[in-house]
Each structure stands twice: as C-alpha cells, then as structure tokens.
Amino acid sequence: MTAEEKDQYFRVALCSSLVLFGFDGEELKVLVYKKLNEPFKEALILPGKYILPHLSNDQAIHELLTEKIAYDEHQTYIEQLKAFTKVFRNPMGRVVNVAYYALVKLTPQLEERVESQGGFWFPYDRVPDLAFDHNEIIHYAKERVKRRVKRRPVGFNLLPEEFTIAQLQSLYEKALDRELDKRNFRKKIFNSNLIIETGNTTSPKQHRKVSKLYKFDEEKYEKLSLKGYDFLF
Amino acid sequence: MTAEEKDQYFRVALCSSLVLFGFDGEELKVLVYKKLNEPFKEALILPGKYILPHLSNDQAIHELLTEKIAYDEHQTYIEQLKAFTKVFRNPMGRVVNVAYYALVKLTPQLEERVESQGGFWFPYDRVPDLAFDHNEIIHYAKERVKRRVKRRPVGFNLLPEEFTIAQLQSLYEKALDRELDKRNFRKKIFNSNLIIETGNTTSPKQHRKVSKLYKFDEEKYEKLSLKGYDFLF
C-alpha cells in the first residue's frame, strides 16, 4: 500500500457502545443517557465513547464502566456483541461501532447514583426510541443475552451475593421473556448442583413468608466450565 | 466534536477478512492465500480487503466472494463473526478487522479454479500458522459454525443440491468434530421432516451399493424459521 493509498483508507473513526443490563431483583433494565451535543442533541442513546486510534476498545469499555458505575471487574460479565458498520450510521463520517454488553447487579444505591448523573434505566421490554442505530444494538444484545442465559449461568452476575429462588426465577423469566413453572424451575436449578444454601433467610418484612437464601457455587462451576459444560436451559 | 478532534479520531482503517468454509462431500475445508506484498509477504492469510470509508463491509465481502469464487448469493450463508480490534494487529496502523464467515458447496471445478488463482484449501482441523491474528479468527469461526450447525440447518448450504444421508452425516461429524451413530442420525434427520427424497440415486460406480439422494425442503424450513424454530442437534 502506497502512502497515498494509506491516506485514503485511514479515515474511519471507531467507537464502542455499551448495552448495560442491570437486575434489581425484580426487573431487568437497560441504561441509556440523553445526548448533550450535536448531532442528535437531546436524543436518548446508549453510553459509548469514540476511540482514539492508539487505544483499545476493551480499555474504552472498561473506562465507560468505571465512569458510569464504578464497577467491580470480577462481578461484571462483559462480551463483545458485534460491529455495527453501516456506512451512514453517523452523520460525521464513517464510524464503526464495536458494541459490547455487560451484566451487573443493580442496587438501589447504584440505580440512584447513575440517575443523578443523567442516566435512565428502562425496563428491558420497554426501551424507547434511541438515536443512531442504537435500538438495533439493544435488540441484538437482548437476543444474545437470551442465548447466553440458556447456556452459561451468567444470570449469577446479575443477582446479589445471596438470592432467593424466586429472584433467580424472575430473572430467567425476564431474560428469556416467558413464564416458567415454579416446580420445574426449582428441580432444574437444584439438579444442576450449582447453588448452595447459605443458611440465611430473607427477613419476614419483605414478604409474608420468609424464604431461604442461596449463593452460587463458583468453585463447582469453574470445574464444570473446564469440561465445556453447558448449563442447558 | 471540533474539527481538530475529528482529525484525531478519523484515522483508523477498516478491513474485513473472510473465513470461507467449503465442503466437498467428504472434507470440510478452509480457504487461505499467500500474501503477495509487505507486511508479512509470503505468509498465509485469510482472504480479505481493506475498505474505503464510503464502502460497506457487506459489499466488500460480496466483492471478495465474487472475485474468489464467483459465488451464488442464494446458496451461500454469510454472517458477521465479530470485530477483531487489537491495537497492534497490523503494523501499518490501527486496523479494525470485521471478520465474516461463509459456507459454500465445494465442487472439484471450484476447488481447482481457486487453487489456480493462488488459493489453498486446508482441512478444517489442520490449518497452518497464518499471519496477523488470522488463526484466532479461524478458531473463532469454527466455534461459531459448531453452534450454528446445531441450531440451524446451515449445513445444507454446504452440500450439493442432492445429497446422500451419508454425506450429510459426514458433514455434521466434521463440523461438530465428533462421531455420530448412523441409525440415530437418520432418525433425527427424518423426524425433522426437512429433507425429501428426490427419487434419484447415486450411480453404482461411486460405491458398491447405490444410495438414495435427498434434497432440502426449503419451503418447510422457511415456515418453521418464522416461528423461531431450532433445528436441535
């Protein structure tokens, strides 16, 4: 490639958007922001960043998560979705968006903090119109999460340390977008041997009846993972 | 974004590589070329193209397939794999590779034509060392194909119009990288109702015994597809 040709090719910009899914124990939500400047000022968009040529996309997503939610690397599941490459995605020029999604546990504190910084949490199944092709990106992310949730217990990234079976079931129902039978669900979960009783229970204030709290058996999961284990859902 | 900032960002180049899988009725193969110029002159690489900012990646892949194999759009399965974005992938500068894979039927004519143009077909499980991160891309493509083959009958894109059950089984065995039981395989395939007897048979010259030829029932598949059908393998 000649210097002249090089000049013609190296004129693309890179950005990464993040579809951040949070679960608060009841609802699965997606984070969006309002755009502060042109183009599409005031429109809702996914959190994202333009990326300088010498910086990595992974690093950009890491920075985004740090800025937006002060995240815990070890408790956050991050994965590249795919590249969105349409020529006219962005009015400024050719911008390729390498989109990611991440899964986090949503505490009331986190939820409020993000909102006080201008973020909005929308329910998974009722995301409004966004600028650029960001609705398409979310759609794609939802499909990916559905598939992941079926095969890997990524759901555990979305739940608090200790959780009830009802919360776990609720998460699966939201993610897979269908209702599940309570008894069948418990059978499947317990048969997997991936969760262990903590001995704790919810306080009776939350609901009429107390319920047992469980946690994820990470050690067992690591072992199974190595063998190419599928969680099967 | 100011004009000055814009200048800093719009300095990335785009390219697309293609992992082309071909099946000749017995072997599943991957297409690679020898690089004709620096950097990495003489090294083996995946077919690919640098992409001018006003051109689309899909178009680039389409052109690649046209140049390399004069392909039939309707018989070729193409899908984006993911973006490979490491900062130092390419010594010329920041080049983001949006990789694709495609599945084609391999006829002896096609195989030869491609080889006469400098292409090399390597068996799926014995691809040599390639330049850049292309081995990583192939690895990723193989994993993707395994998953796709289990869920969608993409295998039919790899077979001739009319094929024997033995060919179909051989394809699945190669793609999934494990042996399958003949009787169980037939049961599953026939139960799916997605293949129909053509009434034709192989000629007795090919093997000791003639075998029936089948084709894929595309109409039935279209209908099932709409309902979010899974091929289950």
Next chain:
DNA sequence: GCAAAAGTGTTCACACTACACCCATGG
C-alpha cells in the same frame, strides 16, 4: 381469617443413547 408468597411430587410424552445384522454390488 384472608391475602400473598414459599415450598413441594407425580405422571406422561418425547428425545437421546447404545447397540448388530442383512443387503446389494463391483471387483
């Protein structure tokens, strides 16, 4: 005492696995 959520078993249908022999044909 009643509303709300937790917890608990059984039955049936279907799909997956493992497994072995006969048939047609070309050489």
Next chain:
DNA sequence: CCATGGGTGTAGTGTGAACACTTTTGC
C-alpha cells in the same frame, strides 16, 4: 466370495411439561 458401504429397529434412560395443594405470616 468377499470387501465395502447402505440401510434398518428396539429397549432403556433421562429430561421437559403439565398440574394443585399446604404452609407461614403480616395485615
């Protein structure tokens, strides 16, 4: 006549789906 590959059935096991009642406790 034998080597090669095509073609066929059954029994056992496991998983998924459907389905209803009892218990606890706050109000």
